[in-house]
Amino acid sequence: SNNNYNALDTNGQVGKYALTTSDLVSQGYLIEGTPQTKEALENPNYWIGKNGVNSVENFLSSPALQERTMYDVTRQTYADLESSGIITASTSKEDAAALLGAAKKSSVDTVYNWVTLGSTVDDAVINSYNSSKYSITQAPIIEQSNKSKLGN
Numbered sequence: 001s002n003n004n005y006n007a008l009d010t011n012g013q014v015g016k017y018a019l020t021t022s023d024l025v026s027q028g029y030l031i032e033g034t035p036q037t038k039e040a041l042e043n044p045n046y047w048i049g050k051n052g053v054n055s056v057e058n059f060l061s062s063p064a065l066q067e068r069t070m071y072d073v074t075r076q077t078y079a080d081l082e083s084s085g086i087i088t089a090s091t092s093k094e095d096a097a098a099l100l101g102a103a104k105k106s107s108v109d110t111v112y113n114w115v116t117l118g119s120t121v122d123d124a125v126i127n128s129y130n131s132s133k134y135s136i137t138q139a140p141i142i143e144q145s146n147k148s149k150l151g152n
Contacts, residue, residue, distance in 0.1 A: 003016055004016060005060060005063045005066055006060050007060075008038060008041065008042075008056060009038065010038050011036065011037075011038070012035070012036045012037040012038045012039075012040060012041050014041055014056060014059060014060065015059065015060060015066040015069075016063070016066050016067075016070075017066065017069075017070040017073075019066070019069060019070065019073065021034045021035065021036045021037075021040060021041065021046075022036070022107075023069070023073045024059075024069070026073065026076060027069050027072055027073060028048060028050045029047065029048060029050050029051075029053055029059065029069070030046050030047060030048065031046055031047075031048060034046045041056040042055075042056055051065060053065065073104075074100060077100055077103050077104065077108060078096070078100060080103075080108040081096075081099055081100070081103060081111065081112075084108060084112045085116075086099055086108075086111060086115055086116075087099060099111055099115075102114070102121075102126075106121065106122075
């Protein structure tokens with residue numbers, strides 16, 4: 001999405017975080033079984049009306065709502081990875097970030113099967129895992145750079 005809050009791609013991913021219909025169903029914005037298509041997101045009959053959101057346009061027009069939804073999706077995914085035993089108290093923050101990234105790209109079930117059973121996953125999941133793990137290692141560097149720019 002290139003950090004574009006108004007993004008809506010042909011695969012039915014929406015907003016800054018490329019949220020899927022599954023993400024929006026899990027957060028109560030879309031009815032269960034909504035297809036993962038742009039056409040479904042553009043159909044107001046799939047939208048439930050949570051927080052006054054009755055269309056994809058409503059969702060796209062609220063950066064704050066997108067931020068909150070991504071936070072809630074991430075929190076739920078983390079909890080699901082914990083309850084499956086993939087993330088534990090001894091999991092490093094880098095590994096947790098990597099597992100979250102992989103689960104966002106595919107699903108918690110796919111990550112569980114990959115980690116515990118060694119099942120094959122597509123390259124996009126592995127790339128998401130690796131880039132998420134790398135990204136979290138850069139957070140302190142970015143924070144320090146931002147502080148120096150602000151004179152802190």
